[in-house]
Amino acid sequence: MGGRIARCFSEAKSENRAVLGMFVSAGDPEAGLSEQILDVLVSNGADFIELGMPFSDPMADGPAIQASSLRAIKAGMTLEKTLDIATRFRKNHPDTPLILMGYFNPIYIYGTDRFLDAAANAGVDGLIIVDLPPEEDDELCTPARQAGLDFIRLVTPTTLGDRLEVVLNNAGGFVYYVAIAGITGTKSAETDSIKQAMTRINGATDLPCVTGFGIRTAEQAHQAAQVSDGVVVGSALVQLIEDAAETNPLNHDRLLSDMGSFCAGLAAAMKR
């Protein structure tokens, strides 16, 4: 329980580097390709996977991830199939942490208990549910903790004041610092502001802390890696799928190789 996440961060620490988390939407651009995409990311240095559960109205996401969600839904992705992808991922990669990320409604409709059972059985380590702040912990956070899943909290530039304590209460796995006030894949934060936030967060919790939102290049990733325990890249990776999906027919091998080399470049940038 939570073992994989803790091991992942302590291993990276002993190698004097930050961990790299990669985000993709399950079933984007098609369900059959997700398993291979995740394999390519792990073999090119992704330390953990954040697997998006597609939702029609992702209100905290920018254009790239919105489009990714809609492509996946259009291609027939469901929560059930997302959990199947998670199950296969766990068989292929017994040690790599897997986080499911998304919005509450599809889980609520699937049934909260049924979802938590299935996610735990699939070998999922943690959940990031964007529209469940601490005020709504009874909905999913509390039962998720009871089911042995970490509920990963988002800390944002607007939560760094008195609210930090509220947000860190019940937090598990790691803390996800949203480096910008904004949606995914838009503007980018200055390293200094990330550094100040990390000092504040590290003073309030023993959990490791990763930085995400607006990190698009190996250079930005390298800078964020110097001041945080990990870095998450999503929109820039998903953009590769969008570009590939525009060519017809979709060239699978080329997409996988582009994603692999992009990921490898980011992994190399995790060194301190």
Place this chain on the structure above:
Amino acid sequence: MVEQSRNSFKHLPDENGRFGIHGGRFVAETLMPLILDVEKHYHAARTDKQFQDELAYLHKHYVGRPSALYFAERLTEYFGGAKLYLKRDELNHTGAHKINNVLGQALLAKKMGKTKIIAETGAGQHGVATATACALFNMECEVFMGAEDVRRQKPNVDRMRLLGAKVHAVTSGTSTLKDAMNEALRYWVANPETHFYIIGTVAGPHPYPEMVRDFQSVIGHEAKEQLMEAEGRLPDALIACIGGGSNAMGLFYPFLDDKTVDIYGVEAAGHGIDTGMHAASLTGGTPGVLHGNRTYLLQTDEGQIKDAHSISAGLDYPGIGPEHAWLHDSGRVNYVSATDEEALKMFQLCSRLEGIIPALEPSHALAFASKMLPEMSSDKIVILNMCGRGDKDLEAVLPKLEERGLLSLDKGEA
């Protein structure tokens, strides 16, 4: 201010913003400190006499309140049953009930020191009201409107521009009201320190459903007093149309504990409930979580939000305010529906019989009235909320009336 009795229908939301299982605060963490701040300031404003006096002054002198409660004699005669009174909120400045709420929220934004305003709009009435308040208060105004609605509600887009607002045509998702709300929330997430989000209906995260209801309740309070003056008693029934449900909540709320008053909310049935092409979240939806609250939603078995369909852009939303969801569950309010076709007929009928061109939204309420009133005896009294005027709809409605031969009915037989 809030009646605490357990038998009251007026004691919600609770401290977590819940109306039964509905409501709540399902928003991204970035927005949490903001909505907690709005809640704190709103609860202070509720009991602040100066705030309430300022708002009452604006309602009276700027909006033109109280709006008339008008006995619609010719419609009453035509329907042949209960007496029909129209609460004339279409006579408000800017032509709809939306301004009641907007002035309240703009005043609150001013007290909070915010000078920039965000709003979403469907039919454009809330956008126009917000642009108007921003002109009055010298605030910057950004309105998010689905690209589809920008096209079908052009007169309102022009009004907003003239008033100095920036109109963002939203092309994400399905380019309608739900996407405009997504975009407005995204914009707020990106500009949390400087901007205040004026939500136009009784939906969204707590405290918006409560706050918008309170600001709109002026409609019901006036109607109660006016009918008492005209008839010396309570009405037997209330009727209002429902998209998100702000005009309805405003009329209904002061009457919720008057057990003898039957209450009807009319949703948009679009092409018909059984076609699946409608906007009737209560009649045809299931509970889910969207835009900060739990409520009835039009959604797939997978929890993906479906498109709503209605001829009226103002009702074209796949959700409904959480208090309506609770009033539905508790059985206090009856929720019914009317189709595009039925609304179109009433648009024309009300224009001809009363010289009042109703918006397409209250035309849905009239459609239900046309079925219910003939079943009631002539000593019964019904109040219907005429929540907006139809000028904005002419471009959409006239070709449809012509197609149906309804515009050639000018022989005076009606």
